[in-house]
Amino acid sequence: MSGERSVNGFLITGLSASEWRILDAFEDDSYDLRRLTLTDGRDGWAYVWTNEAEVSADDWDPEQFAARELSAYVERCTAWRRNYDASMKGGHC
Structure with missing residues (x-):
């Protein structure tokens, strides 16, 4: 998605390398792992859906x-x- 967007979610920290490998395998090529700036100014990582045509305008x-x-x-x-x-x-x- 282009431009600024806002979504609600949870920030999970302290994952091990093994846990990241499992998440990467689970999310596969349908998602991009991107570094995002959070509303409080911190950075976080998020798996972002790559097919914009399938993104709903409604919040989850x-x-x-x-x-x-x-x-x-x-x-x-x-x-x-x-x-x-x-x-x-x-x-x-």
Whole structure:
């Protein structure tokens, strides 16, 4: 996205190199990892969706997500992590 934008989110700090590798693998090429300036002037890293045509004009609603999608999302993440761990044991990554 071009220009200044604002989104709500959480800043997670203190991740290990291993945790960053897992996040990078999970987010894959659909996201760019970008350094952003936060509203308080600090910098933070964010995975930014690369397909602007699919970006919704509406803010993400955590309550709606929890009610409608969280259960299926957790299942998909669990399956992804099992596959990721298996590929790491097999030396494929």
